Amino acid sequence: MKFMHVTISVKNLDESVAFYRDVAGLPVARRYAAGPDTEIAFLGDGETQVELIYNKNAPEIAIGQDISIGFATDSVEGLLAELRAGGVPVISDIISPNPHVAFFFVSDPNGVKVQFLESK
Numbered sequence: 001m002k003f004m005h006v007t008i009s010v011k012n013l014d015e016s017v018a019f020y021r022d023v024a025g026l027p028v029a030r031r032y033a034a035g036p037d038t039e040i041a042f043l044g045d046g047e048t049q050v051e052l053i054y055n056k057n058a059p060e061i062a063i064g065q066d067i068s069i070g071f072a073t074d075s076v077e078g079l080l081a082e083l084r085a086g087g088v089p090v091i092s093d094i095i096s097p098n099p100h101v102a103f104f105f106v107s108d109p110n111g112v113k114v115q116f117l118e119s120k
Contacts, residue, residue, distance in 0.1 A: 005049045009061045013054035015109045017041050020050055024071050068113035076102045076118040
């Protein structure tokens with residue numbers, strides 16, 4: 001068995017694709033209509049991808065506050081400064097629970113907590 005993807009229901013597919021493409025660095029693998037009311041995009045070039053689903057008939061989405069998804073970065077300091085300058089909603093300063101790791105969290109356009117982590 002292998003882990004294939006994480007699915008996120010989104011309020012605006014274009015905005016969410018831009019976040020995961022431009023902020024998290026994931027390329028768009030495929031994007032397509034799934035019927036007259038739904039559009040789906042998969043992002044990522046590895047074994048595991050992020051699946052974004054937009055349904056124009058779903059007026060509300062519910063995001064769990066105790067769930068986050070994480071991405072590796074080479075420099076939390078540099079990325080944090082870049083994201084703040086770009087107006088990305090930062091929800092934590094850099095946290096370093098031990099000398100081997102540092103990370104921070106931002107919010108995606110739907111309220112999903114996204115962690116960027118640097119292994120030292």
